Amino acid sequence: MTDLTAPTEPPSLSTLTLERQAIDALLALQHLIDDYTPEHESRVANLALRIGRQLRLNDTQLETLYLAARVHDIGKVNIPLEILNKPGKLSDAEFALIKTHAQASYDVLNRIAFTLPVAEIVYTHHEYLDGSGYPRGLRGEQIRLESRILTVADIVESMSEDRPYRKSLGLEAALTEIRRLRGTRLDPLAVDACLQLSGDDGATAWQQESVQSATL
Ligand SMILES: [Fe+2]
Ligand SMILES: [Fe+2]
Numbered sequence: 001m002t003d004l005t006a007p008t009e010p011p012s013l014s015t016l017t018l019e020r021q022a023i024d025a026l027l028a029l030q031h032l033i034d035d036y037t038p039e040h041e042s043r044v045a046n047l048a049l050r051i052g053r054q055l056r057l058n059d060t061q062l063e064t065l066y067l068a069a070r071v072h073d074i075g076k077v078n079i080p081l082e083i084l085n086k087p088g089k090l091s092d093a094e095f096a097l098i099k100t101h102a103q104a105s106y107d108v109l110n111r112i113a114f115t116l117p118v119a120e121i122v123y124t125h126h127e128y129l130d131g132s133g134y135p136r137g138l139r140g141e142q143i144r145l146e147s148r149i150l151t152v153a154d155i156v157e158s159m160s161e162d163r164p165y166r167k168s169l170g171l172e173a174a175l176t177e178i179r180r181l182r183g184t185r186l187d188p189l190a191v192d193a194c195l196q197l198s199g200d201d202g203a204t205a206w207q208q209e210s211v212q213s214a215t216l
Helices: 014-033 036-054 059-070 074-078 092-109 118-123 145-160 171-181 188-197
Strands: none
Touching: 014 036, 014 059, 014 074, 036 059, 036 145, 036 188, 059 118, 059 145, 074 092, 092 118, 118 145, 145 171, 145 188, 171 188
């Protein structure tokens, strides 16, 4: 099976040099605080780019998606590492604090005059199609396609890689989870593209409308 999060080259549009530098500067700062989050963002960006290519996004959309994915959790700099990396269950207050990172990421990125909707894509990376996400409870078409791709990539990477507070749950568990959420929380096309990349055409898998067992 291909390594879905291995490095892959973005289109690198020549007009975006400043945007890329601004993102690199933010990531350099984030690395000073916590190495794990930028590494997670980088793997998510690689997978999001692969899904975007599978869906035949154009070069501008691909580069926007890649840039947004690389800094999608930048707002986590505001959250104490002992909460971010806490093993076991979070309290309601701790979870509420972690959820503030989507707004914080947007507030930081929105200060850069991007010619592309990088800040908006980051703002909605925890929104779900059925309106059950955060921070604004947006639904369906209110969430840009690039963001819906980013959400799928984020879930797959988060579950299939080791995290500071737990070992990997495995790629199969991650793919089962996105199949379960396909069409309710997650964009069906983005899910299908990710499953195809993983070597699973899934033609029958999600028709069985799988088990309601896995949780995030
Ligand atoms: Fe996030
Ligand atoms: Fe993330």
